[in-house]
Amino acid sequence: MAGDTAKPFELDQEKYDAEDSVKIICLGDSAVGKSKLMERFLLDGFRPQQLSTYALTLYKHTATVDGRTVLVDFWDTAGQERFQSMHASYYHKAHACIMVFDVQRKVTYRNLGTWYAELREFRPEIPCVLVANKIDADIKMTQKSFSFAKKFSLPLYFVSAADGTNVVKLFNDAIRLAVSYKQNSRDFMDEVLQELENFDLEPEDEEDRPDQEQEQRGHPESPAPS
Ligand SMILES: Nc1nc2c(ncn2[C@@H]2O[C@H](COP(=O)(O)OP(=O)(O)OP(=O)(O)O)[C@@H](O)[C@H]2O)c(=O)[nH]1
Numbered sequence: 001m002a003g004d005t006a007k008p009f010e011l012d013q014e015k016y017d018a019e020d021s022v023k024i025i026c027l028g029d030s031a032v033g034k035s036k037l038m039e040r041f042l043l044d045g046f047r048p049q050q051l052s053t054y055a056l057t058l059y060k061h062t063a064t065v066d067g068r069t070v071l072v073d074f075w076d077t078a079g080q081e082r083f084q085s086m087h088a089s090y091y092h093k094a095h096a097c098i099m100v101f102d103v104q105r106k107v108t109y110r111n112l113g114t115w116y117a118e119l120r121e122f123r124p125e126i127p128c129v130l131v132a133n134k135i136d137a138d139i140k141m142t143q144k145s146f147s148f149a150k151k152f153s154l155p156l157y158f159v160s161a162a163d164g165t166n167v168v169k170l171f172n173d174a175i176r177l178a179v180s181y182k183q184n185s186r187d188f189m190d191e192v193l194q195e196l197e198n199f200d201l202e203p204e205d206e207e208d209r210p211d212q213e214q215e216q217r218g219h220p221e222s223p224a225p226s
């Protein structure tokens with residue numbers, strides 16, 4: 001999406017070197033609900049009708065992690081296929097990634113491989129969490145096994161921006177992961193993975209087929225998040 005967004009990328013990213021600020025990016029196809037999730041967390045609201053995001057939006061947030069105040073910048077942008085990939089500046093100095101798909105549209109799950117490959121090209125080691133959004137529309141999806149998460153050891157969150165399910169937990173965990181990455185600690189990632197392992201998962205079904213196809217096309221092997 002380089003062409004459309006030259007101006008927002010002139011932002012000063014040096015501030016992310018400071019100890020008290022982290023940058024968290026959001027990836028995923030258009031209309032999976034990236035902006036709605038941020039709005040739900042930050043504004044505690046949900047406005048069902050909104051045009052897609054055509055440029056970078058920065059959502060600013062202040063969090064308290066282990067008694068310390070942390071400034072969090074959430075970077076959100078459009079995932080329209082026509083942009084094909086993100087500008088390198090989008091990934092620059094990011095400390096964590098929230099990668100979203102829509103449980104109602106399988107193509108958004110299939111495309112995770114492309115998003116993940118690009119993320120790892122620019123940021124090989126930052127923590128990444130996987131988000132299955134819109135579970136309000138089909139609660140049965142929470143019983144499905146999504147092998148992409150297991151394959152790359154990514155924590156998987158079943159959420160709904162519409163009714164708020166798991167949204168606060170998702171964002172609070174992402175913030176802690178970003179802070180923990182910045183402090184070179186793996187502790188919190190291990191904790192999160194262990195906790196999410198307790199989910200009851202059914203045997204793999206057709207949801208997993210697209211992922212296997214991608215594997216044959218040679219997507220990268222699981223990098224260990226740190
Ligand atoms: N039922 C339901 N609809 C949702 C949910 N989250 C988002 N939507 C709807 O999905 C559509 C797209 O949401 P956005 O947040 O704009 O999607 P986006 O990923 O930011 O899209 P781009 O900005 O184009 O990349 C909107 O019509 C939302 O109302 C959800 O949890 N449940």
Ligand SMILES: [Mg+2]
Pocket residue numbers: 034035036052053076077078
């Ligand atoms: Mg958006």
